[in-house]
Amino acid sequence: MxxxxxxxxxxxxxxxxxxxxxxxxxxxxxxxxxxxxxxxxxxxxxxxxxxxxxxxxxxxxxxxxxxxxxxxxxxxxxxxxxxxxxxxxxxxxxxxxxxxxxxxxxxxxxxxxxxxxxxxxxxxxxxxxxxxxxxSVPGWGTLLLTLLFGGVLPWLVGRYARQQAELVRTGWELAERLEREQELVADRMRLRERSRIAGDMHDSLGHELGLIALRAAALQVSPRLDDADRTSAAELREAAATATERLREIIGVLREDGEDAPVHPADDTIEALVKRARDSGMAVTLEQPGDAGSPLPPMADRALYRVVQEALTNAAKHAPGAAVTVTLRRTNGTAEVAVANEPPPAGPLPSAAVSGGYGLVGLDERVRLAGGTLHAQPVDSGFEVKARLPVTPGAAATPPREYVSQRELAAARRKVHRGILDAIWIPIAGTIAIAVVLYGFNIYTSYRSVLDADTYADLHIGRPEHTVEQHLPAYQADDDTRPEHAPPDPPGTDECRFYRTTAWSLDPAYRLCFTDGRLSHKGKVKTQP
Known part of the structure; x- marks a missing residue:
């Protein structure tokens, strides 16, 4: 409702x-x-x-x-x-x-x-x-500090929040993976017991077939058919029927619970699989660069087929509507298949088939037993499943994959810790660097704003401004600005400039005032209260 x-x-x-x-x-x-x-x-x-x-x-x-x-x-x-x-x-x-x-x-x-x-x-x-x-130079410092604390620091905090969320997600994924692995262990134990039962039934079947052979031999050496021979023939028929029943039981035991009979033949090809997926509406393309080479060993061929089948199923479920590319290649004695899907397009997601979540784990075991390796990981906002197998028959199985749950979780934690440190040390280091630069520039301008006493004495009232400027320092006393506590400018002046008498003090300072392009006032004034 x-x-x-x-x-x-x-x-x-x-x-x-x-x-x-x-x-x-x-x-x-x-x-x-x-x-x-x-x-x-x-x-x-x-x-x-x-x-x-x-x-x-x-x-x-x-x-x-x-x-x-x-x-x-x-x-x-x-x-x-x-x-x-x-x-x-x-x-x-x-x-x-x-x-x-x-x-x-x-x-x-x-x-x-x-x-x-x-x-x-x-x-x-x-x-x-x-x-x-x-x-002025303080404006540079304001710019850099604003960019540092208003841009870089929030970005680092956002990266930390992203990494923290990824850590939590990684923890849940690992917990889910461990739970699936426990279920797979139980399934493996059940399959192992079924294999033992199948072996026992195989032995029983062999015994029955041996009795059939014995009775058949008795018929061969019999000089004529009598009642006893007919009895033996009847027993032979009954033994054959018993053996047939045993074979039916073996096939039933080896099939998984609820598993249907195969829809496609065992020698179905990847090309046919891709064509069926395309006919069903999936945007999938098949690329086969290079020479196809000789047929693959049955174990490797079925493993590659299952990789493509499972990857297409996952793409239909998790990225419906996305374009999928299947690439097959043969290089240096190995066969490689890669199934990559793009991110799903925007909009409502169509319904998709639900899987049990064991596909990639089972694929890894199948590829490993065929002597190959399997990799499944996000790529460019999409997902890629890649398998590489040897083309030589009878290749040894790849060693089992190392248990990496704890290592992956530890790597995620280290990434988060690095994010915390980056959010701390980068603003601190940037602030220190900016402070050092500003302090160094302040020292530089302090020395370059000192007006020599002899030069000051040679400046006479009435001299043109452009000739006075030739003898003045490159900077004024307070970063080319008027000192806060300087006395008011004389009436009628156009501009007053202040220069240091010593590099480490603003008080007193030389004041030079200009009127109509000429030096009209000069003197030593106090700039501190």
Whole structure:
């Protein structure tokens, strides 16, 4: 019975509903900002109003495509932040950068793309800072720190959350695998006992056949047929019937419970199997590069057939509608088959047959007994099953696969621990590196902003500004900005510049003021309260 609340529940649980909530969340800083002045321009020269208007649909598209293209989605708020200010730090878009960079790490395991995005953002910001008037070295530090804590750190936290989820999923998969292996051990014991029963029945059948041969020999040496001979013939008929009944029992014992008789002949080919799958509606292609070579040994041929059969079944179940490619090749005395399926297309999934979950485990045993190896793993958002077997008859079985559950779980845990360490040491190391660079540059500019006392004494009032500039240091006292506690400029002056008297102090400082392109005032002033 369909309840009225079911559509609402489906809507609430829909991924698109979550995307809409994320968009509303990152729009809060933008909508709660102060009045959007139409004529006010940002440091980049772009009107603030147009940037805010463009951000509404761009952030909506970023949230909409954040699942399919998380890298592109994370680039949108970074680009908007750079359009607002070369320093990247802005109340409007920093929160969106944090959220979408976190989702980038949570939804994508790639590292090259995000690193290139952060490097490109840093380079773009530094270029803008170098060409925007009034930019300074602290602006570079703000850019790098914002990119570090607003982009790199959330991305690392997202990667840690992704790895933690993969660890939990790996643990459940290993637990499920162990449970299946326990069931397979029980099945193997039952099959072993059935084999013993079959052996006993085989011995019994041999005994019965021996009695038939004995009675047949007695008939051969009999000079004539009498009542005794006819009795022997009757006994021969009864023994033959008994042997036939025993054979029927053996065939029944060796068949699995509930197993139907084979639909296709034992010598069915992979080509016929692929054709039947294609005729049933599966988008499957068969590729056979190179020479097919001589026929395979029966054990290897049946193993390859079962690999393709099981892989096509799994593709139909777990990736319905996806394109499947079956590749057969012969190289260096080995035969190899690979069955790879692409990710399923978007949309509702059609119903698929349900399997017992033992296919790959059984395939691995079959391929191993044929002297080959089997690998099954995700590839490029799809899945691939690959088997390689020797083409020489009588190949020795491959040693049993090592029990790897604990090792896989330990590897997943190490990956998560590395994610934690990356989320800690990379921001710390980046902060230290930025602080060292800024401190070093501050020391450099401190020495390059010192005005020599003799040079200061030679600067006379009334000299043209361009001739005075030839004798001035490359930098001013406080990073080319006016010291916070400097006295007011003399009335009527156009510009005042401040230079250090010593490299390690701003107080006192030399002040040079210009009016109409000439030096109008000079003096030593206090810049500290």
């Amino acid at each position: 369909i309840r009225l609340s079911d559509p609402l529940l489906r809507l609430a649980r829909s991924p698109r509903t979550l995307d809409a909530l994320v968009w509303l969340l990152i729009m809060i800083p933008l909508l709660s900002a102060q009045r959007m002045p139409g004529g006010e321009e940002q440091a980049t020269g772009i009107p603030l109003l147009w940037t805010q208007i463009a951000a509404v649909p761009l952030l909506a598209l970023a949230c909409w495509y954040a699942r399919r293209a998380p890298l592109l989605a994370a680039a949108v708020p970074i680009a908007l932040g750079l359009a607002a200010t070369p320093e990247l730090f802005t109340n409007n878009f920093t929160f969106a950068q944090v959220i979408l960079c976190f989702l980038l790490g949570r939804r994508s395991g790639a590292t090259r793309g995000p690193l290139l995005l952060f490097v490109a953002a840093a380079v773009t910001g530094l270029v803008l800072l170098s060409i925007v008037p009034g930019a």
